[in-house]
Amino acid sequence: MAQTSVVVSEVGITATAATATACPCPGSLFPYPPPRAGMAVSRKCLRAAQAELGAGMLSGLVESMRASSPTHARAAAALAAGVDDEHAAWMARHPSALAKFEEIVAASKGKQIVMFLDYDGTLSPIVDDPDAAFMSETMRMAVRSVAKHFPTAIVSGRCRDKVFEFVKLAELYYAGSHGMDIKGPAKSSSGHAKSKAKGVLFQPASEFLPMIEEVHQRLIEETKHVAGAKVENNKFCVSVHFRCVDEKSWGALAETVKGVMREYPKLRMSQGRMVFEVRPTIKWDKGKALEFLLESLGFADCSNVLPVYIGDDRTDEDAFKVLRRRGQGVGILVSKHPKDTSASFSLQEPAEVMEFLLRLVEWKQLSRARLRLRRQAHA
Numbered sequence: 001m002a003q004t005s006v007v008v009s010e011v012g013i014t015a016t017a018a019t020a021t022a023c024p025c026p027g028s029l030f031p032y033p034p035p036r037a038g039m040a041v042s043r044k045c046l047r048a049a050q051a052e053l054g055a056g057m058l059s060g061l062v063e064s065m066r067a068s069s070p071t072h073a074r075a076a077a078a079l080a081a082g083v084d085d086e087h088a089a090w091m092a093r094h095p096s097a098l099a100k101f102e103e104i105v106a107a108s109k110g111k112q113i114v115m116f117l118d119y120d121g122t123l124s125p126i127v128d129d130p131d132a133a134f135m136s137e138t139m140r141m142a143v144r145s146v147a148k149h150f151p152t153a154i155v156s157g158r159c160r161d162k163v164f165e166f167v168k169l170a171e172l173y174y175a176g177s178h179g180m181d182i183k184g185p186a187k188s189s190s191g192h193a194k195s196k197a198k199g200v201l202f203q204p205a206s207e208f209l210p211m212i213e214e215v216h217q218r219l220i221e222e223t224k225h226v227a228g229a230k231v232e233n234n235k236f237c238v239s240v241h242f243r244c245v246d247e248k249s250w251g252a253l254a255e256t257v258k259g260v261m262r263e264y265p266k267l268r269m270s271q272g273r274m275v276f277e278v279r280p281t282i283k284w285d286k287g288k289a290l291e292f293l294l295e296s297l298g299f300a301d302c303s304n305v306l307p308v309y310i311g312d313d314r315t316d317e318d319a320f321k322v323l324r325r326r327g328q329g330v331g332i333l334v335s336k337h338p339k340d341t342s343a344s345f346s347l348q349e350p351a352e353v354m355e356f357l358l359r360l361v362e363w364k365q366l367s368r369a370r371l372r373l374r375r376q377a378h379a
């Protein structure tokens with residue numbers, strides 16, 4: 001893994017390096033932050049990314065695109081080059097959430113688990129056509145089952161309506177546009193949703209809508225010459241997907257998007273997995289959305305809740321960092337490859353996410369059954 005390229009995650013005017021702080025909650029079972037390598041490099045590179053982008057930065061950006069958007073060919077080459085040791089070391093720092101399942105559920109004792117799930121690459125596979133990123137029916141059943149036992153939110157960079165079309169579960173919370181468009185469940189499946197959270201609707205970036213529409217049109221026009229580039233309007237943000245762009249053209253695409261962005265100082269560009277994200281400079285992200293939803297659910301107090309956040313993208317790091325700052329919660333990165341992350345655990349792919357969700361449901365059902373039996377025994 002090329003460390004210097006991995007950490008260039010934000011390229012824009014207001015990108016900030018969130019600082020992980022020690023756990024303020026004495027009851028937390030998971031130490032935050034866990035020991036991690038490469039933090040000094042991360043901060044140094046983030047500061048570099050905040051600087052004005054020049055020609056030198058462009059090559060750094062392309063390297064960053066390569067690192068966060070691994071292709072099969074590169075993964076195979078990395079394996080051939082013998083990076084098994086590095087992967088093993090990364091797995092030691094971010095162990096499988098399935099292997100550590102018992103520890104994770106033990107940490108929820110006396111606490112309400114609240115589930116936060118990213119969509120693309122977490123519940124659905126990354127596919128060439130973003131409009132065809134469907135989730136499987138079995139995954140939908142797993143998410144539905146989880147939502148019966150725990151408040152569950154989908155937190156996505158997609159526009160809220162589009163992610164709802166994919167997920168099709170009215171009992172969930174949806175935070176679209178990287179958390180800038182939040183809506184509570186249309187129906188409650190289990191009664192765990194507290195009344196004040198029902199019908200919640202929060203759109204902190206409404207004033208940016210006309211500008212987002214304008215930059216969407218500009219990006220469509222300007223990226224026409226880059227074969228495979230796809231521009232998606234996500235209502236409060238715009239995505240420029242490069243999953244179908246030949247790697248040789250990634251530099252040209254990055255330069256084009258950056259050129260448009262220079263005309264919109266109130267917008268910023270960040271880079272995700274096979275995608276550039278353009279969004280307002282307001283300090284609102286998936287991490288803020290997580291905090292807003294916890295508060296809406298009546299869980300602002302950190303002592304009686306265990307947020308579990310599963311995501312695969314750079315934008316999910318904002319949520320992982322919030323969990324670190326709260327000193328409580330379970331951040332799980334979905335990745336087959338070592339990545340610089342603030343998550344504590346990892347899962348390799350959506351299939352493992354589904355297995356984790358099903359085990360959580362099974363554990364909850366067993367816990368309830370045991371509780372019932374104990375009560376009957378003492379009656």
Ligand SMILES: [Mg+2]
Nearest residue numbers: 118120121313
């Ligand atoms: Mg994702």
